[in-house]
Amino acid sequence: MQRYLFHIQLAGSTSRDKIGTLLASDNQAVEHGRLVADEIAEDDDYRGVIVAVENADGRLLARLTASRTMPPWLIATSKFEHAWAEMRIDFSKL
Numbered sequence: 001m002q003r004y005l006f007h008i009q010l011a012g013s014t015s016r017d018k019i020g021t022l023l024a025s026d027n028q029a030v031e032h033g034r035l036v037a038d039e040i041a042e043d044d045d046y047r048g049v050i051v052a053v054e055n056a057d058g059r060l061l062a063r064l065t066a067s068r069t070m071p072p073w074l075i076a077t078s079k080f081e082h083a084w085a086e087m088r089i090d091f092s093k094l
Contacts, residue, residue, distance in 0.1 A: 002056060004029035006036055009050040020056065029053050030062045041066030 001024055005017040023029045033053040040049045047068075053061045 002029075004032070004056070004061075005054045006033055007052040007054065008036075008040065009052060010040075010046060010048065014052075026055070026061050029055070030064070033062060033064045034067065037064050037066040038068070041068065 001022040003020040004023055005020045007017055008015040021029075021032065023032060030053055033051045037049055037051040040051075041047045047066060049066060051064045053064065055061060
């Protein structure tokens with residue numbers, strides 16, 4: 001079992017998970033992050049939530065929005081444009 005952290009980003013501020021959750025794999029952590037986003041977004045005021053999933057080493061696994069919301073880059077008040085820069089993806093290896 002590994003520890004995963006789920007940071008909640010909403011309305012320009014981030015609530016950092018300091019405790020985390022023990023899960024068996026990265027895939028389970030991403031699925032759990034999606035469930036967290038979906039639960040938060042049940043309230044219409046929080047539909048723009050983004051959940052950042054990190055492993056215990058601080059490696060970002062995913063940035064997730066709720067399943068029923070529009071992608072954050074289509075929301076006028078979104079800060080998503082900065083997320084791509086933070087992820088540091090090397091597209092040449094894909």
